[in-house]
Amino acid sequence: MPIYEYKCNVCGHEFEELVLSSCAESPVCPECKSPETEKQLSSFSSGASFEDPMPSIPPSGGCGSSGFS
Numbered sequence: 446m447p448i449y450e451y452k453c454n455v456c457g458h459e460f461e462e463l464v465l466s467s468c469a470e471s472p473v474c475p476e477c478k479s480p481e482t483e484k485q486l487s488s489f490s491s492g493a494s495f496e497d498p499m500p501s502i503p504p505s506g507g508c509g510s511s512g513f514s
């Protein structure tokens with residue numbers, strides 16, 4: 446399971462959070478309960494054979510307003 450590192454922008458506390466969904470919102474800081482947390486880049490899985498759960502999204506298409514016919 447993916448575990449991401451987060452850092453609180455308020456008190457600077459760094460913590461790890463188990464993320465079940467790739468599009469989950471940032472957790473609150475366990476120290477000051479602030480939602481102002483920022484996800485840190487993984488320092489251990491860079492370059493490894495880590496399968497990305499979210500493949501590259503094509504630039505065209507999507508759920509935007511495409512009323513072109």
Ligand SMILES: [Zn+2]
Nearest residue numbers: 453456474477
């Ligand atoms: Zn904090």
